Amino acid sequence: MPRTRIKVCGIRDLDAALAAAEAGADAVGFVFVRGTPRYVPPDEAFEIMSCLPPMVGSVAVLRDASLDEFLEIEQQCPTAWTQLHGNEPESLVRDCGPGVIRAVRFRAEAVERDLRRWDAVEEVDAILVDGSAGGAGEAFDWHALAPLIRAVSKPIIIAGGLTPENVGEAIGACRPYAVDVSSGVESSPGVKDHAKIAAFCEAVRRADAALCG
Secondary structure (H helix, E strand, C coil): CCCCEEEECCCCCHHHHHHHHHHCCCEEEEECCCCCCCECCHHHHHHHHHCCCCCCEEEEEECCCCHHHHHHHHHHCCCCEEEECCCCCHHHHHHHCCCEEEEEECCCCCHHHHHHHHHCCCCEEEEEEECCCCCCCCCCCHHHHHHHHCCCCCCEEEECCCCCCCHHHHHHHHCCCEEEECHHHEEECCEECHHHHHHHHHHHHHHHHHHHC
């Protein structure tokens, strides 16, 4: 079984970014949504991104931005991937690609349709399934997602309500390509706890080892 990749999102300072890299995170996310507790200006994010060690990826998180806003942010902070976390139409998703991570909300009546829809869009590299609209950090039924993951070809990332205490259960339930954590490794909204980041990454490794054993 391939190992589960890890993204630590909502990074706002270099110390947190380096703590994530040191703990074994594969990518860090920068939230470019104004008015949210994890917002970071693109120029500051670029400075942080420039100090990341080799092989640690970067993700820009946008919500309902226009194409012009996307292009401006991409020029200021050219991350490896762009995560679209709003109600962006398919035409905009295509224009923002390649390298798009498309976020969808886990809704029992719609998630299968949403997965199939974005699985068919070439510019989408991966699909992130969250427990709530706008990335509010709510857990969902990981077991219900498991059979749906097997029906799509894109890598699936799960997010929402993940913590060092429950990420192992989530991985065991649906075996995603990657897990995405933000509030679950914070001491307060927007403030990353380095010890929690390390515990989260270790919990992911333990879950992978248990599945391989």
